[in-house]
Amino acid sequence: MALQFVSSPSAVSRETSRELGGALIGEPATGALPGWPVQRVFAPLLGATSAAIHETWLAEGPVISGRSEDIVWRQANGLLFGVIELDEADFSAMPGASALQAASEEAYRRIFRLLDAERVPHLWRVWNYLSAINLETDGLERYRQFNIGRQDAFLESSRGATGNVPAACALGLAGSPLSIAFMAGTTPAAPLENPRQISAYNYPAEYGPRSPTFSRGALVYPAGQEILFISGTASIVGHETVFPGDVAGQCREAMANVAAVLGEGNRLSKTVPYALSELSYRVYVRHANDFRVIRETLAPLLGAADVVYLQADICRHDLLLEIEAMASHSQEKA
Numbered sequence: 001m002a003l004q005f006v007s008s009p010s011a012v013s014r015e016t017s018r019e020l021g022g023a024l025i026g027e028p029a030t031g032a033l034p035g036w037p038v039q040r041v042f043a044p045l046l047g048a049t050s051a052a053i054h055e056t057w058l059a060e061g062p063v064i065s066g067r068s069e070d071i072v073w074r075q076a077n078g079l080l081f082g083v084i085e086l087d088e089a090d091f092s093a094m095p096g097a098s099a100l101q102a103a104s105e106e107a108y109r110r111i112f113r114l115l116d117a118e119r120v121p122h123l124w125r126v127w128n129y130l131s132a133i134n135l136e137t138d139g140l141e142r143y144r145q146f147n148i149g150r151q152d153a154f155l156e157s158s159r160g161a162t163g164n165v166p167a168a169c170a171l172g173l174a175g176s177p178l179s180i181a182f183m184a185g186t187t188p189a190a191p192l193e194n195p196r197q198i199s200a201y202n203y204p205a206e207y208g209p210r211s212p213t214f215s216r217g218a219l220v221y222p223a224g225q226e227i228l229f230i231s232g233t234a235s236i237v238g239h240e241t242v243f244p245g246d247v248a249g250q251c252r253e254a255m256a257n258v259a260a261v262l263g264e265g266n267r268l269s270k271t272v273p274y275a276l277s278e279l280s281y282r283v284y285v286r287h288a289n290d291f292r293v294i295r296e297t298l299a300p301l302l303g304a305a306d307v308v309y310l311q312a313d314i315c316r317h318d319l320l321l322e323i324e325a326m327a328s329h330s331q332e333k334a
């Protein structure tokens with residue numbers, strides 16, 4: 001398999017020169033971080049046997065490392081993985097634009113400059129984390145401020161903010177800087193939408209002055225391979241939250257949405273069909289107290305799948321959980 005995803009309680013003990021990048025989920029690291037781009041996800045793990053989980057993407061061969069404008073990145077075989085962390089305190093609010101909005105726009109501008117310079121133009125998947133995501137400052141929720149900066153950067157880069165946009169997630173983590181990890185490639189992604197939902201980039205204005213810029217999922221193509229990314233998925237039908245206050249109901253509805261995006265993936269896939277039970281899941285739980293109910297409700301729907309549960313704030317105050325998932329298939333035909 002060309003690109004490999006590994007998950008373990010600790011960083012790979014010795015560097016193999018094949019690490020492209022990854023994430024460290026759990027308690028803030030006290031020791032040194034690995035030498036490859038690592039997104040620190042400052043979120044308590046739920047129901048885990050270790051204090052932290054390292055997730056690492058391994059390329060087939062040696063990788064090239066670089067740093068530009070605070071982005072730490074690596075690339076191999078037409079694929080680039082990068083992480084940028086920005087401190088909002090380094091940005092100033094302007095009339096009508098918060099420091100978070102400015103930082104978000106700048107982060108995406110830098111990402112697009114890097115992708116243009118490295119000729120890896122297609123943004124496939126983005127992981128967005130920020131602190132206090134539901135906090136309202138100067139009359140606008142911080143998630144909505146982030147959405148303005150993100151969309152402006154897409155429009156400014158002439159990428160457009162609808163249709164061909166990356167799969168993504170956006171969560172709130174206590175004490176986190178604005179942290180954005182991304183995977184990009186030399187080949188275009190096939191974006192996926194969910195027939196049960198309005199595309200997020202077409203959400204009406206009641207969810208903020210600018211719509212979020214992401215697709216419901218994507219099929220992407222590292223050499224010889226197809227990866228299915230299912231974006232952060234919640235209990236939303238059309239554009240409305242359903243089952244407010246009912247955590248089990250939200251679990252079932254979110255999984256119905258995951259299944260719907262998987263169905264779209266299977267319609268467009270160049271490989272054998274994907275099954276819900278083969279995906280790797282990340283489940284974000286707003287209230288740690290809901291964890292048991294969420295795990296019990298999801299268990300029969302996920303089968304033996306790998307699941308990481310973590311506490312995080314979801315970008316709408318009435319959403320109690322969000323589920324993202326991915327799987328990889330070889331494109332080699334038997």
Ligand code: 3EB
Pocket residue numbers: 128168169170200212213214231232233234236315
């Ligand atoms: C939703 O469906 C839930 O802003 O990048 C999910 C995935 C959500 C990605 C983002 C937001 C984002 O609207 C929230």
